[in-house]
Amino acid sequence: MTVLDDNILRVKGKIFRAxxxxxxxxxxxxxxxRKNKADVILQPYLIERKILFITQ
Structure with a gap:
């Protein structure tokens, strides 16, 4: 593997991940x-769960 091939693979990996x-x-x-229309009542609860999930 040449340095150029390695760089191309790295860039492809970054693009793929993005x-x-x-x-x-x-x-x-x-x-x-789609859920918002059905779960307006649960909205604060869902937001709390998302924040907890992100902070974990």
Whole structure:
């Protein structure tokens, strides 16, 4: 493996990871927006759980 091949692989890995994160965020946003219509009452509870999940 040359240095150039290594760099290309590293960049591809970073792009792939960024795309995965981006897709996950979009899926979460769509899911939350669809749930919001049904779970307006549970909203504060869901937000609390998300904050707890993020801080863990």
């Amino acid at each position: 795309m995965l994160i981006y897709l996950m965020i979009i899926i979460i946003i769509i899911y939350v927006m």
